[in-house]
Amino acid sequence: MATRKNNMVKTPLQQAIKVALCSTGLLLGSSISLVAIAAESAQHSARQLFTVPAGDLGKNITEVAAQHHIALSFNPELTQGLKNPAIHGEFTPLELIDRLLSGSNLLMVANKDGTYSLLDQQDYTLPGVAVSADKVAQSKSTAYSGGQIEAGGRLGTFGEQNSANVPFSVISYTDKTIDNQQAESIAEVLDNDASVQSGYGYGNYSETFMVRGFALDSDAISYNGLYGILPRQVVSTNAIESVQLLKGSSAFLNGVTPGGSGIGGAINLQPKRADTDLNKISLDTSAKGQTGINLDVARRFGSKKQWGVRSNVLYRDGDSAIDNESREETAISIGADYRSDTLRVSTDIGYQNLKIDSGRSVVHNSSYFDVSAPDATTNYSPSWAKSRLKTLYGMINADYDLNDDWTLHAGLGVNKNKEYGDYSSPTLSNADGDATLTRLSVPYESNTFASTLGLVGHVNTGDVTHRINLAYSGFLNKAYNAYTYGSASDNSTNIYHPNDTEYPTASSLAAGNMDNPHIRSKTNAQGVSLADTLGFLDDTLLITVGLRRQNITVNNYDYDGIESSYYDDAATSPIYGIVYKPIENVSLYANHVEALQQGDQVTDTSAANYGSVLAPYVSKQNEIGVKYENGTLGAELALFEITKPEAYTLNGDYGLHGEQRNRGVEVSLYGEPMAGVRLHTSATVLDPELRNAEDSGNNGNDAAGVAKYRLVVGGEYDLPFFAGATLGGKVIRSGPQYLDAANTSELDSWTRIDLSARYQTQISEHEVTWRLNITNLMNKGYWESASSSGYLTQGSPRGIKLSMSSTF
Structure with a gap:
């Protein structure tokens, strides 16, 4: 190791690491005093x-x-x-x-x-x-008037990109959107886009998403392009600069995701940076008495303001809008950066601690009974159901300009995650809502190391420009868990009139060491990609071609830590894309993407291979679209087709027994068409067809858990007769979706109405903003989503939030 270090002393990467370590020391030493x-x-x-x-x-x-x-x-x-x-x-x-x-x-x-x-x-x-x-420079996102939406985002190996210049659909919701909507989770932010529907994980409180009709787990949310760094189940929004949504397959851009989800899209979160000096305090409360405080402090230092530090501290505690449910959250993040003419280095350290008591989880409906949703506030989970989620994470990123045309990027990230839960979700016994409750206690720990290295350059060959991207990305994840399963002597309940059953102390099933769980899986994914974007006709015609070599190695272990299965697979996948700009502000685009994905983990307890992980599979996407973007108004139309192998249980074996093909149309409109009026409106129509199924009775059916259409009509209006006042809101309409692949049971469509009001003023020369947000105004009870695993997630009840923020 000493020899290696000596050989690197004079390299840009060593310089970057040295600067990062210095910035981290400055960060830790000065963050506390910054508050004052x-x-x-x-x-x-x-x-x-x-x-x-x-x-x-x-x-x-x-x-x-x-x-x-x-x-x-x-x-x-x-x-x-x-x-x-x-x-x-x-x-x-x-x-x-x-x-x-x-x-x-x-x-x-x-x-x-x-x-x-x-x-x-x-x-x-x-x-x-x-x-x-x-x-605005072409390499950056277009920020629309009002500062709440940007057309563009970080596209993995391509870096930060304006949507108009890439053959993909990408949009970003800024921290202004997060603040103005008082969004406490990523799911609340992505409610603004019709391409995304959200729900909970299998029996826990993990946020899961469906993008273009395909699952995206919370594990697959990247942090500045790195996978596996963020908290695993729920991510706090207090330190997030933007939530960036890429619609469509992203495996070429970002590499394979942990767990193999993300076929229909990707979510990347960008951390806040100290772009300007800031002191901001926010206080919030809800109608149920939950209260929170958030302190956001930023400073830039140095003769050229080359050093920056930003710290965020959040504490929130109290009852949620669901009966008897309470949450306590602590989130701390510190980010430091250094900027010079040729070198840019940033470090981020975060800690999140979330406690959920009497948490309402999902309703298991593997028999596919037709049941309507209970009243919106009803909590059918027992009082002893709980979860404790702790995460410590950090990352370092560096960009070094080798010259005017070539830039080297490197990133490293680590995550240590520790969870414990007493989970309990009702399992329906009939269509009248009768159900049983059991206990599943699970300690879960994971350690993740992620890295990326890339080289981006510009060269010309005659009249043709080239943007070349050579990149490596990888992550190593080790997961540890155990479980005990128990059932009380009287465990009956009803989801419409729930009973608070006793805590089952006896365990009828158990595996692993609850105090020190053994390793259950080790996943090592590595990929190398090379892409060239060729520009013709003064870059009005951009053609992207590329290849990615992806390797996935997975070791599975039994609960005693003994290896039970192993696979190592690799594939080379192509990407083709084209962007043509016939007139100013208009882009026509198309793409074809193929990607190797990690196989699903088998969660069906009735399957003989329960707990194992399937072999990798290949997904494919074709998409065409048109975009209009002028910095004030943006609009987009996209048509796409995505196919992936379909996994389900057949004759006791959970495996790949067919494929799911989603065809769809997306339309979106956002920006400020006239002064004081801002829009964020989108619609998606999907045809999620099952094909080539070995269980031929399902061929031609709709895939389970995919809404056939979604519509989001949102916006806000600055009142001309009341300076500083803004009214807004949105209407979400979600179409029907099937519970099962046989299409025997279907969830009803639903509509949700949200309202908001904001007032900005100055008090003693300090900016003060008051915000009021009401979600699910009519307090309607509805099933928000279904899962192909046979469970339902209910939509949140009416939530009333009031906050006051001030800069000082």
Whole structure:
């Protein structure tokens, strides 16, 4: 090891690690004292509440520039006779000027000396960074007016990308969306997109998702592109900068996911960064008395502000909207970064502790009884059901510019996860809601190490441009668990009129060491990819071709830690994509993706191979679409087909006995079509067909647990007669879905209405924002989703949240 270190002393990677270690030391040493430091907000980058009346454009821009010390120069003839619209909302000063310029054909650019100039767009030939939204650099996401949605996100080996330039559908919900909707979980954020439906895991409280009709487990959510780093079941949102949703197969971009889910899409979370100095405190409460406090502090240091530290601390405790259910959450994160002209390094450390008592889980319905959902607040889990979830995680990322055309990226992440649960979910006995309750106690621990290394470069061959991506990604996960299973002498209940059954002390079944569980699985996934995006006709035609070599090794062990099965498989998968921009702001795209996925873990207790993991399989996707994006309004239409081998139990064996083919259409509209009106609306229609099934009776049927359509109509409106006030909400409509592959039982469609109100003001020169959010306004009881494993997840009851946040 000493020799290796000596050989690396002068390399960029060693420099990156050294800087990261220094930043981590600074981070740990200064984060506590940051809380007490008084705010000194950055003039050019801190968002503030502005109200500017309609009037003379030149006069109002000059006043904004002078007030906020922006060195702006322009020829007065450029603005002569021009008027600006009335503006009200939360902007940085530069964003405010950008908004005042909207519709004027004028553009503000940043000069190398730190000053700014105002130019006519048709004369824009000077080197510099355009401030106006329609001139955002192509390699970055397009941030739409209002700052709540970005068209684009991190696409694995491709890095941060504007959606208009890639042959995929990707959208990001920023921390402003999280704050304004008071979203406490990732599922609440993704309620905004019709391509996603959410539910719970098999008998626990893990958030699971269906994207384009295929499962995506919480384990498969990446953190700045790394898998397995985040908490396993539920992820707090307090330290998240953006929730990025890629619709469609992503195995080429990110590598194989833990557990093999994610065929229909991927979710990536980006951590918050100290882009500007900030002191922010938020207090929240709910109608049931749950209260929380969140402190968010950021600072930049150094002669060139090259060092940054941001810390987030959250504590929330109290009863949820479900009867007798309570949750206590502690989440702490610290992130530090270093930025120079050629090197960018960031480190993130996080801790999350979640306690759930009397948690309402799922309803097992493997006999597929037709049962309506109980009242929204009904809790059919016993009082002793609980879960304790602790996670400590960290990662380091570095980007080094080798020259103007080539950049090297490296990332490392670790996670230590520890859980314990006394789980109990009712199993239905008949269509009247009668059920039985049993206890499954499970200690679960896991350790994960993830890494990535990539090289991105630009070269030209004649008139053809090339963006080359060479990348490695991998993760190693070790999971440990045991269990005891018990049933009380009287364990009967009813989901409409539940009984609080006694705790079953005796265990009729048990396996493993409950105090020190043995290893149950070890998964090692590694992949190398090479892709080239060729640009023709001044990059109006972009063609992407690539190959990925993926290897998956899985060791399975019995509860005594003795290896019971092993497989090692690899495959080379291609990707093809094309983007064509016939006119400004319009992109036509298509893609074909093939990917090797890890096989499912067998959770059906009736299967002879219960507890094992299936061999890897290959999924395929074809997609075409069109996008319109101009920084103010975005729209997208996509048609897709995804196929994957279908796993189910047949003659006592759980295995691949057919395939599921999902064909669908997606439509979305987002942005600010007119001042003060912001939209986030989408619709998805799916045909999830089962094909080539060995159980031929199911051929042509719909896959279980997939809603045939979903519609989300959301938005908000700034009240013109009440400065600082905003009203909003959304309506979610989800179509019917089958409980079983035989299509003998079907869940009803459902509709949910959410409302929101927000008021921004200043008190003693400090910004204060009040927020009120009501979810499930009508308090309707409904089954939110079904699972092919034979269980139902009920939608949450009416939730009323009030919060106050202030910067100081």
